[in-house]
Amino acid sequence: MMKHDPGITRKQKGLVIVNTGDGKGKTTAALGVILRAWGRGFRICVIQFIKPEGINTGEYIAASKLAIEWYRYGDGFTWVSKNGDESMNRARQGWQLAQEKIASGAYDLVVLDELTYPLHLNWIDTGEMVNWLALNKPSHLHLIITGRNAPRALIAYADLVTEMKIVKHPFNQGVKGQPGIEF
């Protein structure tokens, strides 16, 4: 792990950042912040809510090499889950872990990737989540939440919200997702 630099991080105001929209770049921009934050020696924790365990994405391989804490609580399905209660329980376990990590004060950056998915399915209550964050998020902690259809209450709570919009997409032209670029 990198040495933590209190000179930089103590001055910071922890931002709540939401990357939403139908376009590419929501998770990818979060990964970019992870690279920046890692460069500065931040303490980082990532929890993914769609990606299942056991899949070797480029980012997961990179995180392993860089000793970045990284957890996956997804079932691999997007938006239409096929596993019912089991998937819901996994997502709730992910949120429980997120709460522990956030409240611990031991991190400078926590990324909750595709958290809007269990919010959208009402597996996790958005209002309760926002209330919990308002009470328990350390003020220095940067928090990034990604995913389509970010609920209004989350957008209202966030400091920085970006919508990624598709202008042109190669999947429409029959090109498959490319390893190292899209996963």
Next chain:
Amino acid sequence: MMKHDPGITRKQKGLVIVNTGDGKGKTTAALGVILRAWGRGFRICVIQFIKPEGINTGEYIAASKLAIEWYRYGDGFTWVSKNGDESMNRARQGWQLAQEKIASGAYDLVVLDELTYPLHLNWIDTGEMVNWLALNKPSHLHLIITGRNAPRALIAYADLVTEMKIVKHPFNQGVKGQPGIEF
């Protein structure tokens, strides 16, 4: 440097990706792809057209640690340059280096960060650039170009174009850019 994995990269179709729009996340999403690509052992080259030499951004520190090739040809000014010919010459040198790197065939991913800036100022001719890329970009090479106001001819040439839109921005609320998150 990481060992290159020809098993993955030889199958790939090199995408031309443009991240544009007024919102955050254009450069940041490119950094996320760099993290993914580094995880998979891709050969990476980054050239920045706004960031000047000598500034320690989080991404630059990270790239140094990860032995990612990284060059900066900017004057630090955005859109309104104060240095005239000198800035123009730097940008053109950056594009010349980019051409060498792209044509060499020695990379899997080339990132031209904020290249739309010298394109917008007509320091580099967009039509000539696109024609050159169409003739010289190796088919396996992924190319990412970022920046506001991507010219139409560039969008027409690209495979994947995303517009980053501001929904909510903390600078409007008097919050400064945060190290490790925004640079």
